[in-house]
Amino acid sequence: MQEVPTGDELLKVLGALGNPHRMRIVGALLEGRNYVSRLARELGIGRPLLHMHLQRLEAAGLVVGTLELSESGKSMKYFELTPFCFALTPQSVATAALTLPEEERTTVKESAK
Amino acid sequence: MQEVPTGDELLKVLGALGNPHRMRIVGALLEGRNYVSRLARELGIGRPLLHMHLQRLEAAGLVVGTLELSESGKSMKYFELTPFCFALTPQSVATAALTLPEEERTTVKESAK
DNA sequence: GATATGTGTCAGGTTTCTTTGACAGGTCCG
């Protein structure tokens, strides 16, 4: 049930969820999939802004968007939630941190002055 | 075991953990409490910077710091981890989102201004 | 006194994130 993300993945997830608008977006999508323009109206924010937020959430893998054609022929981009599940504990964070860029231990090549 | 934070609390936590340096700080503190200057040396970052990061972590309730006096009389600020535990799922995020500021619908009640 | 340790803070520059308004395209309907 628990996902074990790399440091980079976890950073994306935390960065994506650590924003009031994006938290509300998740809340809104929990009630069902929705398309961008309608979601923007319901949340009371502009489309360009929502578009950016959705992109961030999608980049983190928390939502997925599919461009569909309504019966009338208009294209609608529907977004829905991913059943993500992360546990945040000192251990899980520390584990993820190990996979980060580099800790640069004493391995500092340069002739230490 | 699971903590049920308000939207504001969760925002602080996510904002605190969503940073490579702070993730590494958590990882470093998992091996035991430590004081600022030493921690800065081990992580290879400046004290002012670490100080800021620790403040952010402490504000989120993920670490606690105590100013102690070493035997020699110097003051040392020791930080240690809090046994935090958060679950990140669509439901938990949506629940937290409900407690956020306000969605400012068209019904702006200002009777009790 | 000079040095090395520890504490903290502050101003500033840099970077990143957030937000908005304007623009491009498309389909459908009266």
Add this chain to the structure above:
DNA sequence: CGGACCTGTCAAAGAAACCTGACACATATC
């Protein structure tokens, strides 16, 4: 055609986060 929807992108302003160097204060040791 004009309007009402839908999609997307861009540039630029504004706000917030991040980082660094310098400063001030302590104590202990040489």
